[in-house]
Amino acid sequence: MRTIIHVDMDAFFASVEQLDHPEYRGKPVIVGALPESGRGVVAACSYEAREFGIHSAMPITIAFRRCPKGVYVTPRGARYKELSQEIFRIFGDFTDLVEPLSIDEGFLDVSGSLGLFGSGYEIARLIKARVLEETGLVASVGVAPNKFLAKIASDLEKPDGLVVVDPERILEFLHPLPIKRLWGVGAKTAEKLYSRGIRTIGDLANLGAEGVRAILGPHGLDLYHLSMGVDERVVETGREVKSIGNEVTFNEDTADVERVKKTLLALSDKVAGRLRKAGVETVGVTVKFRDENFRTLTRSTTLDKPTALTGVIYERALALLAETGWHGERRVRLVGVTAHKLVEPGGHLSQPGLFDSAAAGGVDNKERDGKAAEAVDLIRRRFGAGALKRGSLVPGDPKKVK
DSSP states (O other): OOOEEEEEETTHHHHHHHHHOGGGTTSOEEEESOGGGOOOBEEEEOHHHHTTTOOTTOBHHHHHHHOTTSEEEOOOHHHHHHHHHHHHHHHHTTOSOEEEEETTEEEEEOGGGHHHHOSHHHHHHHHHHHHHHHHSOOEEEEEESSHHHHHHHHHHTOSSOEEEOOGGGHHHHHTTSBGGGSTTOOHHHHHHHHTTTOOBHHHHHHTHHHHHHHHHTTHHHHHHHHHTTOOOOOOOSSOOOOEEEEEEEEEEEEOOHHHHHHHHHHHHHHHHHHHHHHTOEEEEEEEEEEETTOOEEEEEEEEEEEEOOHHHHHHHHHHHHHHTTOSSSSOEEEEEEEEEEEEOOOSSOOSOOTTSHHHHSOOOOHHHHHHHHHHHHHHHHHHOGGGSOOGGGSTTOOOOOO
16 A cells, blocks of 8 residues: 655745745735736735635735735745755655645655655654755645545645544545545536535445436546545656646736737747747647636637647637637736647647748748747747747737737
C-alpha cells in the first residue's frame, strides 16, 4: 500500500507578504489588484481577510467594500517563486516522487522513504517543521494511501493542519464528509444530488455503482469509486503542460467589437508564440468571455491539424466568439484565448498562420508560414516582445480586424 502526502501552503501569497512585512501580521491582507484601479480580482488573501467573506477570484471592488481597512498589495511573482523553489527542494530531500500541482502545493509518494524517515506521519511532521524553519511559512499536510484522500486530509484542519487517514478506517473517515468534498461534484451536480437527499459522501456510496450511474450517467461511476476511497492514480513526477493561454481584463468594460477582435488577435499571437517556444502545437482552441455582469462563457473547438501559428488560432477564436452570441450589445470585461490538447510538432509548422492565407488573403504556403513565424520569434527574442507587431495592432491603424 502506498503512502501519499499532500502538502498545501496556507494562504501562500498573503503569508509571504506577512512574512516579509511584519507590520501586516494579524491584519487582513489581500493580494491582487489594487482597489483604486476598480478592476481585477483577488489572487489570494490571509485568513484574517477570509473572516470578512473575502476569497480568491472575488472582484477587488467587492473585497474592498467588505474590508475597506484591509492591506491591499499587488503580487510579487518572483518572490513567491523563490520561496516555492525552496519548499519543493525540501520535498526532494524526502523523496524523488514529487508532483507539483501549483506553486504552493504538491503530492509526494513517500512509500520508499519509510525505512529512512519513519511513518507517513513522521515524514509529514518533519516536512512541516523544515518548511517553517527554513522559510518561515506554515503548511497543512494530509497523509493517506492515495492522492484523493491525501488532498482531502490536508484541507480539513487548515491552517497548520496535519491529518492522517488510517488505511483501515478509510470509509469511517470519508463517508461523513459533505458531498461537495468529492472531486468532480460542482454546484450543479451537488444540487442534483441534494434534490435526492444525498448530502454526504456516504449517502452517495450507499446508492451503489449502478444507482449513482442512473443519476449522473457514466461520470457517476468515477464518483462512486472515489466515494469508496478508491483512487489508483500515481504521483507523476514529469507533469506535462496541458494548456497554454492568455487573457486580458479591460481597463474599462467595452462594447467596441473591433477592440475586442484586436484583443483576440493579440492574445492569439501571444499564445502562438508560447506554443512555439515550448516546442509544441495545439489541436484545441478555447475562448473565454466575461461580460459586465461577471457572466462567464467559454467556447471550444478542435482543429483539423495541429498548429502553432497565429492566423489559425485567431480565425478559430473569432468563430468561437461568434458562438457566444455577442455582437456588441453588452459590455465586455474580459476575454481570453487558450490552446489545449497539445501535441509534439510534426517537424514543421503545419497550418497557414502568421502572414498567411487566413490572415492576409494569400495562398496557403506551409513552408513560408513556418519561416515567417520563426523570423518573428527571432526578432522578438533579440529586440523584445514589442519589437514586431501586426499592423492591425499598431495604435491608430485605420484597418479593421476581419
